[in-house]
Amino acid sequence: MTVNDDSFTDWKIREEIAEAMIPIIGKLHRERDVTVLLHSRSLVNKSVVSILKTHRFARQIDGEELSVTETMPFLQALTTLDLGPSQIDLGLLATSYKADDRGLTVEAFTAEAVAGATGENKIERAQSRDVVLYGFGRIGRLVARLLIEKSGSGNGLRLRAIVVRRSGDMDIVKRASLLRRDSIHGQFQGTITVDEANSKIVANGNEIQVIYSDDPTTVDYTAYGIKDAVLIDNTGRWRDREGLSKHLQPGIAKVVLTAPGKGDVPNIVHGVNHDTIKPDEQILSCASCTTNAIVPPLKAMADEYGVLRGHVETVHSFTNDQNLLDNFHKADRRGRSAPLNMVITETGAASAVAKALPDLKAKITGSSIRVPVPDVSIAILNLQLSRETTREEVLEHLREVSLTSPMRRQIDFTTAPDAVSNDFIGSRHASIVDAGATKVEGDNAILYLWYDNEFGYSCQVVRVVQYVSGVEYPTFPAPRA
Structure with missing residues (x-):
């Protein structure tokens, strides 16, 4: 047998194992509300090839590739346990087991590692929480996709309605079509039908009421059977407490x-300050995509090295706020053609750092350049640290943070030598550290942080909504503090 034959045989074996993993992962999710992860990446509703690729990607952050032959025994061990709602990371289980020298069996080690989700320790499955989307643009449609994706267990968040202004004939058909197909993010994973007579979109069995309104104060959501809902405002039309309070109509409990946010509206970056949200807070903001991208790695660097000052330069994809061709715009430069120009503009991300990291006393400045790509941006974070360090030490620290810290869903890490912006379309992390581009000299560190300013940000929004709704379940093995 040749080397090539050996490689192909190995592939077929791993393919067969991945096929066997799919029904186990699906059953755990549907019946027990358990989300199976691999280094923070969900394996729920993933294809055979996607599962294998996710295992292979682990080599970029953990130094070596994980095999399904290593993780399958842990997955099988989970099926024997009395699990409650939780997120369980097979990647962490496998790597932690390798480092453990007690000689435990896989079954015993797994039971110990996830003990907080079993038996008397397991939490009750939460009742589903109604969610309303106010506005249905780029972020609104991606949040809708995520909410529909996460409704498989029948618990958690449930998208009940979308509120939009009527835009003419065939409005609901056209909006459903935009949900079904996206030029950047591809096809919707599932089926979508339209019930025009009842003004509903049905996506993967989820009935979503389309409500037409120009004024949030005129909508009684209880008339549609909606109660105690979280409303996500994707329009940006109101950004202070007074304006956003207009949404607090019958059936709505919280507004995100x-x-x-402006004034006293809390700006929340999940993974950094979401635990500061007061239980009775009705109005909060998820800040901006750039704030979400820079604050987690900034906190990681400040915690380890201290930060005296910094500057963030954002090279940002163009947005719907800009013009396709030169035309009047109230802001400087943004009236010039977005697909044809690099456009210098302002960013509020640097000033927003103070709200998310109030204990950070360092002065952070910022600027931004819009460039002719439709999605994925990069933030260049230039920091003066409190002590000298080395490039190797910084990269090892950030790699470890991306693997085992409480911010592992926010910070990703890549060593790919030829990575470009398109590679990060669909990333669910708030930002991805580009190891190859990182520069460190003495007390100066320059980090290059990729981020999908649409999808990665939408994931952060959903995480905040899960948290305030009480359906963000604990992760096992527990992240290191």
């Missing part, structure tokens, strides 16, 4: 803004 997908733009930087």
Whole structure:
């Protein structure tokens, strides 16, 4: 047998194992509300090839490739346990087991590692929480996809309605079509039908009421059977407490803004300050995509090295706020053609750092350049640290943070030598550290942070909504503090 034959045989074996993993992962999710992860990446509803690729990707952050032959025994061990709602990371289980020298069996080690989700320790499955989307643009449709994707267990978040302004004939058909197909993010994973007579979109069995309104104060959500809902405002039309309070109509309990909040509206970056949300807080903001991208790695660097000052330069994809061709715009430069120009503009991300990291006393400045790509941006974070370090030490620290810290869902890490922006379309992390581009000299560190400013940010929004709804379940093995 040749080397090539050996490689192909190995592939077929791993393919067969991945096929066997799919029904186990699906059953755990549907019946027990358990989400199976691999280094923070969900394996729920993933294909055979996707599962194998996710295992292979582990080599970029953990130094070596994980095999399904290593993780399958842990997955099988989970099926024997009395598990409650939780997120369980097979990657961490496998790597932690390798480092353990007690000689435990896989079954015994797994039972110990996830003990907080079993038996008397397991939490009750939460009742589903109604969610309303106010606005259905780029972020609104991606949040809708995520909410529909996460409704498989029948618990958690449930998208009940979308509120939009009527835009003419065939409005609901056209909006459903935009949900079904996306030029950047591809096809919707599932089926979508339209019930025009009842003004509903049915996506993967989820009935979503389309409500037409120009004024949030005129909508009684209880008339549609909606109660105690979280409303996500994707319009950015109102950004202060007074304006956002207009949404607090019958059936709505909380309002989450997908733009930087003004005044006393809390700006929340999940993974960094979401635990500061007061239980009775009705209005909060998820800040901006750039704030979400820079604050987690900034906190990681400040915690380890201290930060005296810094500057963030954002090279940002163009947005719907800009013009396709030169035309009037109230802001400087943004009236010039977005697909044809690099456009210098302002960013509020640097000033927003103070809200998310109030204990950070370092002065952070910022600027931004819009460039002719439709999605994925990069933030260049230039920091003066409190002590000298080395490039190797910084990269090892950030790699470890991406693997085992409480911010592992926010910070990703890549060593790919030829990575470009398109490679990060669909990333669910708030930002991805580009190891190859990182520069460190003495007390100066320059980090290059990729981020999908649409999808990665939408994932952060959903995480905040899960948290305030009480359906963000604990992760096992527990992240290191």
